[in-house]
Amino acid sequence: MVTTYIRRAYSSFVAHVFDIPARLLAFLLFLTLLFIPFAIQNTYYLRILILANVLAIFAVSWDFLVGRTGQISLGHAIFFGIGGYITALLSSSKFFGLPIFLTIPIAILAACIIALALGIPSLRVKGPYLALVTMSFPLILAALLKWYPLNHIFKGEFGIRGLPALVPRLDWMTIGQQRVGEYYVTLILLFAASVILYKIANSKIGLVFVSILDDELASKACGINVTKYKLMGFMISGLFGALAGCIQTHLLRFANPPMFALTLSFLPVIVTFLGGLGTIYGPIVGAYIYYILDSYVLRDWLPRFLKETVGVTLPPEFDFAKLLIFTLIVLILVIKLPRGIAKFTTDKLGDLEEARDLDERGPRIWKTYKKKEKTTSTGSEPTASS
Amino acid sequence: MSPLHLLEIKNLTKHFGGLAAVDNISFQADEGEIIGIIGPNGAGKTTLFNLISGFLKPDSGTMKLRGENITGLEPHKIVNKGIARTFQVVRPFRHLPVIANVMVALRSPRGARKIEWLKTIERKAADLLEDVGLSEMMLEPAENMGHGTLKRLEMARALATEPDLLMLDEPFGGLNPLETDFLTKSLMRMHLDEPTRCILIVEHKLYALMKIVSRVVVLHQGEKIAEGTPEEIAQNDRVIEVYMGKGIQDA
Ligand SMILES: Nc1ncnc2c1ncn2[C@@H]1O[C@H](COP(=O)(O)OP(=O)(O)OP(=O)(O)O)[C@@H](O)[C@H]1O
Ligand SMILES: [Mg+2]
Numbered sequence: 001m002v003t004t005y006i007r008r009a010y011s012s013f014v015a016h017v018f019d020i021p022a023r024l025l026a027f028l029l030f031l032t033l034l035f036i037p038f039a040i041q042n043t044y045y046l047r048i049l050i051l052a053n054v055l056a057i058f059a060v061s062w063d064f065l066v067g068r069t070g071q072i073s074l075g076h077a078i079f080f081g082i083g084g085y086i087t088a089l090l091s092s093s094k095f096f097g098l099p100i101f102l103t104i105p106i107a108i109l110a111a112c113i114i115a116l117a118l119g120i121p122s123l124r125v126k127g128p129y130l131a132l133v134t135m136s137f138p139l140i141l142a143a144l145l146k147w148y149p150l151n152h153i154f155k156g157e158f159g160i161r162g163l164p165a166l167v168p169r170l171d172w173m174t175i176g177q178q179r180v181g182e183y184y185v186t187l188i189l190l191f192a193a194s195v196i197l198y199k200i201a202n203s204k205i206g207l208v209f210v211s212i213l214d215d216e217l218a219s220k221a222c223g224i225n226v227t228k229y230k231l232m233g234f235m236i237s238g239l240f241g242a243l244a245g246c247i248q249t250h251l252l253r254f255a256n257p258p259m260f261a262l263t264l265s266f267l268p269v270i271v272t273f274l275g276g277l278g279t280i281y282g283p284i285v286g287a288y289i290y291y292i293l294d295s296y297v298l299r300d301w302l303p304r305f306l307k308e309t310v311g312v313t314l315p316p317e318f319d320f321a322k323l324l325i326f327t328l329i330v331l332i333l334v335i336k337l338p339r340g341i342a343k344f345t346t347d348k349l350g351d352l353e354e355a356r357d358l359d360e361r362g363p364r365i366w367k368t369y370k371k372k373e374k375t376t377s378t379g380s381e382p383t384a385s386s
Numbered sequence: 387m388s389p390l391h392l393l394e395i396k397n398l399t400k401h402f403g404g405l406a407a408v409d410n411i412s413f414q415a416d417e418g419e420i421i422g423i424i425g426p427n428g429a430g431k432t433t434l435f436n437l438i439s440g441f442l443k444p445d446s447g448t449m450k451l452r453g454e455n456i457t458g459l460e461p462h463k464i465v466n467k468g469i470a471r472t473f474q475v476v477r478p479f480r481h482l483p484v485i486a487n488v489m490v491a492l493r494s495p496r497g498a499r500k501i502e503w504l505k506t507i508e509r510k511a512a513d514l515l516e517d518v519g520l521s522e523m524m525l526e527p528a529e530n531m532g533h534g535t536l537k538r539l540e541m542a543r544a545l546a547t548e549p550d551l552l553m554l555d556e557p558f559g560g561l562n563p564l565e566t567d568f569l570t571k572s573l574m575r576m577h578l579d580e581p582t583r584c585i586l587i588v589e590h591k592l593y594a595l596m597k598i599v600s601r602v603v604v605l606h607q608g609e610k611i612a613e614g615t616p617e618e619i620a621q622n623d624r625v626i627e628v629y630m631g632k633g634i635q636d637a
Contacts, residue, residue, distance in 0.1 A: 204489075204507075211479045211490040218477035221439065222491035223465035223547050 033187055037180045046179045052291035053186035054248045055271060057193045059283035061240035062268035064197045067278025068206060069233035070213030071122045075134035076241055077264035078141060082114055083107045083242025088160040088255035100164050104246040108239055115238025119231040142260035159256025166250035186247060193240050198280045209233060263323060273330045276340025285342035298322055390453040392417050392584050393551055398447035400433055407433040409608035417582045422595045425605035431588040432474055435553050439471040440464040470549035472540040474556050480529035484520060485511050487528050487539055491546035514542040519568055533560045553586045558594050566594050573598055
């Protein structure tokens with residue numbers, strides 16, 4: 001009797017942890033991404049997908065922090081910028097000139113330690129207040145970088161330039177081949193980052209994170225060191241955020257103050273809500289949607305379409321309107337499709353498999369199992385139901 | 387030297403502004419005891435639990451667990467020393483299924499591989515839920531559960547930390563007679579299974595409480611006004627006055 005219970009619970013438990021449709025979709029997505037360079041020969045378009053990979057890593061790290069540990073950060077650019085600037089300073093031939101396979105890990109480690117310090121406010125303030133506090137961090141750092149007395153180090157607005165490339169172009173390589181190399185390097189890093197974060201989110205640690213998100217006091221009553229886990233959440237998230245910053249720095253071969261800009265703090269928010277909060281795979285889908293919309297539609301297709309059919313040339317200020325357009329899209333999504341596009345799709349896939357209870361209110365590791373037929377209760381145990 | 391008590395509280399005091407919610411309270415609890423803590427509304431029972439579990443820091447006084455001073459320790463440290471509590475107003479993890487609520491509180495076996503932890507932790511959680519009669523609904527999300535279920539879930543979760551001292555804040559609150567009866571029985575069963583575990587119970591339903599406790603501590607306006615066996619307490623003039631006095635005066 002007990003063993004059947006346990007066995008049934010265990011099998012459905014596994015079915016929940018290893019969310020099959022999500023896994024299938026993730027696998028198909030990865031396969032598609034793997035073969036994209038063969039389909040796209042245009043180096044400009046490939047470049048955009050490379051940047052999408054970087055943004056995806058960055059957004060996944062944000063999603064982990066916000067969707068899984070409940071610490072709202074609107075200053076995620078700080079990790080991006082810190083990672084980028086540290087590897088820039090260490091690898092620049094004008095300063096230390098270290099190889100990037102050393103500087104990137106050092107930068108990530110340093111960002112982890114800084115994340116620990118940045119996590120401290122999260123112990124005191126919550127929700128929107130924490131969002132505001134975190135938002136100010138990158139702005140302060142950006143101001144510091146532009147501060148005149150430090151110009152001989154950080155070079156102000158100009159930034160640190162002429163850095164070693166992520167994938168150096170060897171003598172025999174064409175630009176296209178270098179791009180393909182960059183694409184695969186970023187893709188592998190994205191894959192590694194999301195798998196690691198997914199594993200953490202679905203381990204006991206991930207369970208503890210959700211419990212803290214739900215009720216901090218009750219977590220404490222369960223013997224959980226809430227302080228430790230909150231800081232751990234910041235560190236893990238900061239690690240991957242910094243990784244994204246490092247990669248972009250060596251892709252573009254410079255680090256400049258806009259790496260700390262508000263736009264960069266909001267991008268992961270937009271992208272994550274596009275894909276689905278708390279899902280890990282959602283932000284990846286979101287990052288691709290964002291870049292496709294941004295580069296192919298808004299930058300390429302729309303101006304051409306307007307020029308050819310209406311005869312209007314878009315002013316350069318249109319760039320500013322883009323963020324507004326994306327914010328609007330996200331607003332509509334939050335209202336109409338609160339689970340995000342990717343989550344919506346996997347849930348639909350899941351519906352085909354079995355009736356699932358869909359959660360619209362927040363992240364969840366264990367989806368609920370709607371039992372198709374209520375098992376008739378045996379014995380005289382009282383069952384309280386609401 | 388006197389033998390060590392499991393829990394020894396000395397002159398514990400906690401003020402909220404000018405109000406002494408817990409006023410110079412001392413008592414001891416020993417292994418295997420089931421102690422009832424009673425008193426009218428606002429007597430300071432929940433505050434006392436909050437002090438013992440570390441959620442509030444006392445203004446003065448000391449608390450010792452097996453002779454070790456635990457005054458002022460963080461709540462999670464106190465839990466890991468062996469004191470668990472439930473909340474008067476239930477605090478489930480709403481996004482997690484019932485079974486995962488219990489799993490959060492279980493210590494993960496050190497060095498175990500992931501699959502093994504799934505197995506051991508899940509089995510333990512399932513057993514605990516069966517003890518409180520919730521095996522039927524362990525995969526349901528906690529947010530769909532009724533109050534009575536959540537009360538019992540709280541208890542299973544507290545038990546998951548394997549406490550030497552279990553503090554239940556109104557475990558029968560909001561339960562119907564059938565559920566109360568079931569919970570009383572499972573408490574007695576647990577007491578037989580773990581005879582050294584000490585249980586402190588705050589409860590207003592005196593009828594259900596008096597059947598299971600061996601000793602009662604009575605609080606009133608933050609002070610301890612009586613302590614003794616259920617029979618002694620039932621005869622105690624001061625207690626009768628506190629519980630009935632107002633009614634008699636008003637009449
Ligand atoms: N956080 C707080 N801040 C201010 N006053 C408080 C606080 N918590 C409790 N009190 C006050 O302390 C007194 C004791 O409250 P407590 O909750 O301990 O009583 P109780 O015995 O648990 O009552 P009940 O039977 O209603 O649960 C009450 O007068 C209450 O108003
Ligand atoms: Mg109370």
